[in-house]
Ligand SMILES: Cc1cc2nc3c(=O)[nH]c(=O)nc-3n(C[C@H](O)[C@H](O)[C@H](O)COP(=O)(O)O)c2cc1C
């Protein structure tokens with residue numbers, strides 16, 4: 001019998017998508033991050049060049065390699081000091097359950113790192129369990145509270161996210177429980193779409209006033225971060241630096257989300273690798289590289305991705321999805337409940353449904369109780385530690401006594417694309433392609 005052939009253009013997933021739209025008249029929304037594997041340059045297209053004869057490596061057990069990370073040295077009286085360069089990104093209480101928020105705070109604190117609030121404001125238990133807490137100021141203003149802001153160790157003015165640049169937040173009604181509705185001043189059970197733009201400024205000129213307002217509100221004590229989705233990164237980073245940011249966060253196309261239109265995850269913004277290269281160049285070109293710190297996020301999976309981002313110019317990395325995976329996201333347990341939402345372990349991106357089988361992205365008390373806070377915190381701490389050890393190991397092998405001394409010279413490109421994007425010679429040649 002002749003082999004059955006599916007179309008490469010109208011592939012099974014495309015057919016299902018068209019038929020779903022034909023039935024509902026709606027576009028598709030989902031959580032997680034980019035799903036399609038595409039031919040773009042990623043961190044996997046780079047390799048480290050450890051020492052052999054031209055440089056001397058450091059001994060793993062005997063020679064120190066510092067991981068201390070200081071952020072916000074430009075204007076803030078109290079820059080943030082972390083033991084490690086991997087931080088937990090902003091994820092809202094609403095998208096995440098209470099247990100997930102507290103587990104992330106505890107895990108980050110015990111690893112000597114930070115965690116970040118999210119759309120919807122701060123939880124008291126989050127502050128109480130954090131060592132360093134970054135407070136997000138988003139266009140929605142949900143849950144915003146000046147007293148909470150003054151308790152924070154840094155403020156993050158969020159312009160956008162990598163998973164949905166140019167659009168606002170999204171929380172489907174199934175997650176707007178009575179507690180979330182109260183915190184955000186919303187009706188219970190109704191879909192919530194937050195604005196794409198901040199109501200108090202339009203563009204970079206009046207954003208300067210907003211940054212000043214946040215500084216006044218916090219008495220110039222804590223760093224002001226500006227977070228953006230990676231789009232026109234070169235210009236946007238320059239504008240954010242000009243507006244007075246101490247720290248700039250660039251969230252690449254691969255960035256995760258609790259809910260976003262699927263087309264935005266797949267077809268908007270630029271990849272994280274490209275974003276870090278453009279961001280560094282922008283800061284170098286205005287003479288602020290090193291003075292304004294850079295945090296990179298979007299699809300960071302392990303210490304290798306983070307070390308490559310740091311060698312290319314990042315001072316630190318945020319992780320979101322990886323930290324949720326540490327909390328058991330996509331783990332093969334409660335398999336019937338994955339099936340009930342049309343998912344399966346290792347193939348779940350159904351955070352938007354509010355029916356997370358492992359208790360992370362849900363407001364249902366029964367599901368949430370599947371996530372034990374202390375066990376979750378320990379797993380998050382272990383992941384942060386293991387990632388930091390990986391970065392340290394790579395740095396030592398490149399002869400660095402400080403992970404922040406990793407540099408583009410420590411890398412070679414494995415593809416022409418990566419060579420062109422990163423300005424790094426292609427392995428086996430001494431040439432940077434695309435120059
Ligand atoms: C469940 C979830 C909720 C999120 N909520 C927010 C939010 O409230 N505010 C925000 O700026 N970004 C939010 N994000 C995006 C993250 O802050 C970050 O930019 C992204 O997750 C980084 O990519 P990664 O998940 O691949 O590490 C959320 C992400 C996830 C996975």
Ligand code: SF4
Pocket residue numbers: 031032324328329330331348349350351352355356357358359360361
């Ligand atoms: S397991 Fe939960 S957190 Fe992970 S993708 Fe599925 S719904 Fe989202």
